[in-house]
Amino acid sequence: MKRTLGAIAAGVMALSMATAAQAETRVTLKSAKAASSYYQMAAQFAEAMKVGTNGDVIVTVEESQGSVQNVMEAMVRPGNYVFTSPPGLVGLAQAAKGPFKDRPAEKFAGVRALFPIPSLTMHFVMRADSGVTDFPGLEGKTILLGKGSFGASEGEKYLKLFGLEGKVNLADAELSNAVAALKNGQIDGFVTAGSWPAPNVIEAAAGTDVNVLSLSDEQLALTKRDKTVIPAGTYSNQDQDITTASLSVVAFATDQMDDDTAYQLTRTFWEQKAKMGESSSWWNGVAPEMLANITGKIHAGALRYYAEAGFPIRDDQR
Known part of the structure; x- marks a missing residue:
């Protein structure tokens, strides 16, 4: 039993x-x-x-x-x-x-x-004291694109599309150095791609006054990417929406x-x-x-x- x-x-x-x-x-x-x-x-x-x-x-x-x-x-x-x-x-x-x-x-x-x-969202991050508020203003400035990443290749593509090829000084450094280089004045800005809010943009905006550039409708159409709007207040001292391109x-x-x-x-x-x-x-x-x-x-x-x-x-x- x-x-x-x-x-x-x-x-x-x-x-x-x-x-x-x-x-x-x-x-x-x-x-x-x-x-x-x-x-x-x-x-x-x-x-x-x-x-x-x-x-x-x-x-x-x-x-x-x-x-x-x-x-x-x-x-x-x-x-x-x-x-x-x-x-x-x-x-x-x-x-x-x-x-x-x-x-x-x-x-x-x-x-x-x-x-x-x-989405992989493009950020063009500029020191506020560089005076750059739009893409034509990048001429003559020093920008860090990084190497080997989506953001680097995409940023280089946008410079060509917007008529800035050869008119911008490209810093020879890794993107991991971007925030430090921005804060100590070695560069005027950097380009990064990632989900928003992007940690390196948060870090940059927390210690330095920055402008994140918006794309016009015409510029967005040239990129052939999707439109993303980053709401005002996402980053420190950002009082307006940022319109940018993204890869879904x-x-x-x-x-x-x-x-x-x-x-x-x-x-x-x-x-x-x-x-x-x-x-x-x-x-x-x-x-x-x-x-x-x-x-x-x-x-x-x-x-x-x-x-x-x-x-x-x-x-x-x-």
Whole structure:
């Protein structure tokens, strides 16, 4: 009798463990380099999923060397694979262009968007005593662009687009030295890209009077980037909105993810966004209007949530 009861108890325990395992959904999130803000965002998102679903969804964050790797792995990663990337890069993969030129485009056809995350936002930060309040004023000034980053290449591109190539002195230094160089007067300004509010811009504005330049509508059109408005008061002594260019970044999955999981991830993200913003203000810049920057298709499960929430979705995104 004791043996029978023991066997029954063991069976019940095994059944409950199996049921719990079935109820738990595991998701892999391919993010960015471990030292980057986007890896930190991924960790925050993973925690938000755990809290927001009472442990029903467990997200494991994987380090990545960049968005190209993230998109490339969408060819071979099964099931609940989520990754971050600019939408344009996914478009290149689906057209077998750029870094995906020799890859089979059909392998990327099933990539689907879930929700936007903080954009890579351009900041042209100038010492207030340099007198620079617009881009023509950069002529003859010393600017630090940094090396090898998106912000550096994008900043160099904008100087060319705005007729400033060869008219600006470019400091030969790393972006990590920008704030110190600005404060001690070695440079007139620096260029950086990242989610806003950007930590290095906060640091610069806290110790020095700075102007963060705005782009005109014409300049924004030349960049062929998305428009971002950084509200007044984001940085110290910033009394007006800053209009600038940004590269949208989106969380993607594939159509191998079932609709219920995509729905749960998307709903929980938006429900937990305000809570995440209390500890990291870059989440506060994410808004439903940013869905307009998604090119390509949105996952059917995410679309279900957006229909419930009344978020704006275009026909070409369905």
